[in-house]
Amino acid sequence: MSKSEAKITGARLMVELLEEYGVDIVFGYPGGAILPFYDELYKSTKIKHILVRHEQGAIHMAEGYARSTGKLGVCIATSGPGATNLVTGLTDARLDSVPILAITGQVATNAIGTDAFQEADIYGITIPITKYNALIKSADDIARHFEEATLIALGGRPGPVLLDFPKDVQTELTNVRKSSKLKINPRHYQKPPIGGDLDAFAAALNKAKRPLLYVGGGAINANASKEIRELAEKGNIPVTTTLMGIGAFPGTHKLAVGMLGMHGTAYANKAVLECDYILNLGARFDDRVAKPGEFAENAVRAHIDIDTAEFNKRVSVDHIVHGDLKEVLKVLIPKVEKVDRSSWLEYLDTIRKNHPLEFDDSSDSIKPQAFLQKLFEKSKGKAIVSTDVGQHQMWAAQYYLFDEANKWLTSGGLGTMGYGLPAAIGAKFGNPNSTVICVSGDGSIQMNIQELATIAMYKKGVKILIFNNNFLGMVRQWQELFYEERFSESEWNYNPDFVKLGEAYSIKGMRVATKSEIDKAIEFFLEGDEARILEVMIPAEEKVFPMIPAGKSQKDMIEFSDAIRTGKK
């Protein structure tokens, strides 16, 4: 009997498919319904399994791994509670277009639908939050589902996929090792032909006196950094990025105006107000960035995206090109003329000087902004930085600049507290030689703090920075500015001793509270390739500026200077 005819179990086949695909690391947590698969994983010499402490940790690790390496992130969970613990991560990956393959155990096919022990209809639950999902009903279908799932996860606009794998299908024998006919249309995984009038596109851009590039996370997924830089430099066009687009264009470049939107720089937001042409490269006119009807209203608006459903979704645009951003830019750049736009650039420089990112650093307490500036200098901007969600996230986005893509890992679309620590661990597994820093807050870190055990177990040198203000800082900021200082449930009456908590996991830590300690603290923090916890005590009233209140437009931006004037600093 030849190898192709020899029958193997579904679980064995799944492991072999992962190996053949080149997956060398998976993040997961075993349980009853996935045991046959784990048994085969045990025998695999090619795949390293990372045992986490909570399935949510597993999927965020897979996300951190995928986003920092550009590869597929794989996570494993058992049926029922294991599977439902993946839901937040799947939604996160869906909103931020991260290629994730989740494999979940399921009760045996004859028990499905009976409310069996640890049964959940994860197929039904995850329909709206995955790009593709399937319940595998026969071992003969595994190869096809696997191929379809991986193609879809990485194809076009990437996203999460889920394969639900019943226990009896894991033990069923099959000799179907290759998928026959795929049931999905090639448009779901092949690069689309370029659609749109690029000449008209270029002509409008060439005419523009005050153009602006507005770069989103799609630019990173399309690996289009080089082309964006070429386009910007050739046309002398300033570049603003979204939270997700950070790193797609060098943050220290003279044409970079920083992040736009709710907590973007004043100069980026003013550039949006005053540009006469705005070119959206793989961004989605998110509601934290664009208010329909008021976004770049005096400008010709153009949009390049791989997902046609993004066109005219929230903001109407004048020129549309559908396609892979890298491919489109390659064709567009030769059509773009070298235009002298020095007066526009000088004007933006003046705004940058007059409306810088500001904070009051006169007291002896540590200001997170100053701390991050210092961290940026000391780490030479080379670190991979993950964040949780809140004030610390926005400060990191503002003050830690990135010259490269795939080094900034943050939960942009869903705003998932608890993302940062596991994402950093995943990134460290994918980039063992890089410095990986998790910037978090005292609120966020506690959402997945159990993953300290994963760091300790695998001796991963993840650096964890916790800005502690004994508050849910961003909630407090909104309550102070918009709810007359009624701090409803945003104050923590109790935090653990984070340094001692680290010690419990053999992770060295330090707590600092005064400015004079910053240098020493950062030195301790970055030293060697060992995990560290650095707890930085910061004032509770410190706020993130500039700020565009939710639902408002660039015109309603509150800057630090406005806040001082109105006493709301």
Add this chain to the structure above:
Amino acid sequence: MKHILKILVNNHPGVMSHVSGLFTRRSYNIDSIAVGVTDNPEISSMVIVVKGDDSVVEQVKRQLLKLPDVIDVEDLAYHDCISRELVLVVVQCSDANRTEIISICEVFQARIADLTKTTFTIEFSGNTRQVNHFLEMMQKYGIEEIARTGQIALRYRS
């Protein structure tokens, strides 16, 4: 404005939830939905009637095309297609109005599928306007029960 979307999908379980779920979670209201297999047993045709302006429907269309199981979406303009729905209706009748109901059915070319001493079960197919109109006519006799299929549609051939 009403749009009739004709959606070709892979014929396997779960596709219906994917498609209808997309409408629910984006708050697009489905007027009617009808599903049946095509001449190819691997492919089903779904006809969904939605209300919305052109830009909303365009958005629906693009979102639908992102679903891996959706093969094609065609937006049939209302006046540009033959549409039919089937209704089964149970109408009360008495000796006094039995003939009257029969003659209305003749006018509409509706078929009487069953009758008892006190009821007619009538089968009627037509476009939505005709079905509504027919039911309106039956209203005064007393409708006991209705089952409607939702619309199916095909584009006119020139």
